[in-house]
C-alpha cells in the first residue's frame with residue numbers, strides 16, 4: 001500500500017494543496033495501483049515556505065504544484081510502488 005499525504009495546512013492551502021489533492025485523486029481513478037493507495041490530507045508539516053508539502057510513504061516532497069503531480073505519480077507511485 002502506498003501512502004500519500006498532502007498538507008492542507010493554511011500555507012499549503014494557499015499554495016494550492018487542494019488542486020494537488022484533486023490531481024492525485026483523478027490519477028487514482030485512472031490507474032489501478034496494486035496493493036492500493038491511501039490518500040489523505042495532513043496537517044502542517046512545519047515546512048510552510050516550501051509548500052505544497054506532500055509525503056509519499058516516508059519521503060517528504062516539497063514545492064509540489066498540481067502540474068508536477070503526474071510526474072511524481074509516475075515516478076513514486078507507479079514505478080516505486082512497493083507494498
Ligand code: FES
Pocket residue numbers: 007008009010011012013043044045046047048049051053
Ligand atoms: S502548511 Fe503545509 S507545511 Fe505548513
